[in-house]
Amino acid sequence: MPEQSDLELLVQNVVDYAIFMLDPRGHIVSWNAGAERIKGWTAGEIVGRHFSALYPPADVAAGKPARELEVAVAEGRLEDEGWRVRKDGTRFWANVIITALRDDQGRLRGFGKVTRDLTERRAVERALDERGRLLAHLVHAQEMERRRIAWDVHDDTIQSMVAVGMRLQLLATRLTGEHQAAVTRLNDTVDAAVGRLRNLTFRLHPPGIDSTGLVEGLTRYLDQVVSGDGLTYELTHDLAAEPPPETSITIFRICQEALTNVRKHARARAVTVRLASAEQGVHVWVNDDGHGFEHAGENDPEPGHFGLIEMRERAEIAGGWCAVRGNPGEGATVEFWVPAVSRGGP
Structure with a gap:
C-alpha cells in the first residue's frame, strides 16, 4: 500500500x-x-x-x-x-x-x-431571532404605554391645570394688594408645572420618530430640547439604511438619556452626536465638553446612577453594549452599539 x-x-x-x-x-x-x-x-x-x-x-x-x-x-x-x-x-x-x-x-x-x-449554530440563530422578536414586542409595548401616558397627561392633567391657571388669572384681576400678588404667584407656579408636564409628554413621546425616521427624530429633539438649554450641538451620521423601528427607538432612548445627563449634570457648552453603520448594527457616540468625571477613566463613574444603568440595560437587552468614559475637565462620552437586523415586528 x-x-x-x-x-x-x-x-x-x-x-x-x-x-x-x-x-x-x-x-x-x-x-x-x-x-x-x-x-x-x-x-x-x-x-x-x-x-x-x-x-x-x-x-x-x-x-x-x-x-x-x-x-x-x-x-x-x-x-x-x-x-x-x-x-x-x-x-x-x-x-x-x-x-x-x-x-x-x-x-x-x-x-x-x-x-x-451547523445544527448548533442554527439553533443559536433561531434563539437570537426569537429574542429579537420578543425585543420588538417589548419595545412596541413600552412605546405604546409611553404614548398612552403622554396622551393622558396632555389631554387630562395639562388641560385641567391650564383651566385652573385661567381662573387664577381671572381671580387676580378682581383682587388687589397682597391677595392679588399671592394669586399671581400661585398662577406662576401652575404655569411652571404645566411647562414641566409638557416637557414630560415630549420626553415620553417625541413627535417625528415614528414617521420621519431616526436622524430626523434626533434632530428635532436636539432643536427643541438641547438648544433650548443654551447648548450648541452637531449631529452627523453615516447610516447605510434606516434601522428597524425597534432599533431606532432603542437608539433614540439611549441618546435621549445621555443628552438629559449632559443638560442636567455636565455644565457643557456643546454636544456632538455621531451615528454610523457598523457590523450589522449602529455605532453611536454622544460627546460633550463639560466637566467630565471626578475619577478619570472610570467606566461607571457614578455607581447607582439610574440614567447610566438605563442606557446600559437598554443596549444589552437589544443585544449590544454601552460604555461611558470621561476625564476631569475634558468632557464625557457615551458610546454604544446595537444590532440593526430586522427580526420581525410586533
Missing part, C-alpha cells in the same frame, strides 16, 4: 469537517474521519454508495442531489445549506460545498464535497 501524502493525512484526519470525494456519477469513493463522526457511517459502510443516501427522502425524490451535481459541473462549484441525514436517520443542518474536479485536459474526474454540521 503506497504511503499517504501529507495532504492525504491532513484530509483523512480532520474531524470537524466531512471531506470526501465522489466519482463523476455521484458515488462515494473516499471518506474521512470527520465524515464518519458527523454522518455516522464508516468508510466500509458508505464507500461505493450514491451520495444521495445522505439526503432526506423528500429531497431525493425531488431530484436535489442530481441538480446539485449539475450546477457544480456548470459553474465549477455549488454551496448550499439544508437538512442532511445521518446513518441513524436523524437530521442535521449542514453547510455543503461541492467542487467539480477536472484534470489537465478539462475532463471531469469527480467531485470534492465538504460538509459542516
